Amino acid sequence: MTKIKRRWGLKTVLIKEFLAEFLGIFLLILFGCGATAQAVLSKGRLGEPLTVHIGFSIGLMMASCVAGGVSGGHVNPAVSFAMVILGKLPLKKFPVYVLAQFLGAFTGSCAVYAQCHDALMEYNKGELTVTGVNATALIFASYPAEHLSGLNGFVDQVIGTTVLILCILAINDMGAPKGVEPVLIGLILMGIGVTMGLNCDYPINPARDLGPRIFTAVAGWGMGVFSAGGFWWWIPVVGPMVGGVLGAALYLFLIELHHSEPRSSRLHCRGESHRDEPQQPNLQRAKEAQQPDDELTMDIKVKNDRIIVGDVKGEPKNEQEKDSLLLSPIGKDFYTEAPKFPVNFVIRS
Template identity: 70%
Template sequence: MEKKQKKSMRQRCALKHGIFKEFLAEFLGTFVLVLFGCGSVAQTVLSRNTLGEPLTVHIGFSVGLMMAAYVAGGVSGGHVNPAVSLAMVILGKLKIWKFPFYVLAQFLGAFAGAAAVFGLYYDAFMDFTSGILSVTGINATGHIFASYPARHLTVLGGFIDQVVGTGMLVLCILAIIDDGNIGAPKGVEPLAIGLIIMAIGVSMGLNCGYPLNPARDLGPRLFTAVAGWGMEVFSTGNHWWWIPVVGPMVGGVVAAVVYYAFIELHHPRAEPEPTHEVEEEEEEEEEEDDEGNSIKDKYEMITMS
């Protein structure tokens, strides 16, 4: 009786349409990424570096992406990044009509992840800021959730930073999941993808903290705008907000084209096996040839006699 009830519950609650399952997977995966990633930044900032440092932030985002890929990978591919989804569309690995659903799920997941971090550390935020949430200044906390440029960084420099950083992320992801390349053992792909973020973090994090993900940056930024930081989150840094949105999308497309042109295009392809229809036609032709040869032989014997 209990088994029947469990089965009926599963039948009643399980989603039937694939896109809804993929939507939920992308939402939850991006939520996990932002919770671990932004959570590691929050712990570092709010403890005034006593319980965190740059390395722990790198670990937080790396493990966060790895866990996000494990959570969503088997259902949706675990993109958790509009730039990755766009690259998959360009390469024909994701149907274009699914792209808006993936992006919406990723933005909502990132927004929810930021809300969870704020709720988790609400008391610490109030103690650190005395209730005044700001983007700049000695007690700034806006950078916990979204990226902001370093003082030395120009708009062009920031755009290039995001194109190159996201390009390397997507390029390496494509190499890991490419069956025609060395790839990674089945089930280990998320670990390898997490290590990409670690590599990018320790080598390209100086300029703006390697957001590399429009959903991961804009979703939490929108949350801070409505949660008390105000519209300053969009105006700070010469209206920096659009760069970690547009730059990664361009980087994802460039990486997809480069990887396909340099690597994937040149993989040896197995020749398609002939179908049964072709084989039957060849057999019929052989039979006709045999019949023609036998008639010809008989004709030659008659003429010779």
């Protein structure tokens, strides 16, 4: 396996992040739109609004699990844009993330369509309709309720996405234990679904809505998917981006700016990682002086929840030692994949 990884493993970080975002939102669409298709095409026998909420929530959990350790698991242009505003994602990466998210959503729609093709053909005698009692375009994208105006729909999307961003930033800030973050993020979407789904089924994600909508346009539903609902299509694209900016700004000015400055702490990795209590400078220097000369010590600087490796004292003795040192960011906490040799990390925020 190690030989295969060395030969075929990607070295470019941006390509890894692209693939992670692509696969993450692919799963989100597969679970979420798949649940919607089952509810619609079975005429309520095998699904209902609650099962759709569960489907999207589980899809987001799995997307976060798959992509979280590589790209952060944004799977949403509004989330990526909020991270750019807060300095947690370089601006040059934003177009790459968005492209991956739209392509992943489009491909996920293809998978749902392929899986449900025969049921779609039987449901309305092969007619693919956008509006009406037997409409099936709503399986893939959002459409406004009859009572909803354009302005109210825009406000709906701004508020829903603002709540999403605020909650995601809070979870990231609290440093949830490994494996808990995806569950909490999924619960956020569940909460939004059961409280804010009345107007237009809470798309709150430009890629999740526009990617599948483009698919339906080319798959047989026609250009009516864009004109339906008084040209509704742009609202779940622009509204969430505005909500992303608002959510980032609110969290920055009301919460993040008022955090106390983090203090340096020491992380010792000998098979597993843990964070010790901060030490006094003189005590820390004394402890460092007692370390063996052949022990590998690395200074790690943390910036915008990313790892930047600084000074290295000592060198890995072989390729196995290098490969065993794998770091992944989880908010502001870090874990290693069981280094097989003594190594100390100095974490400086």
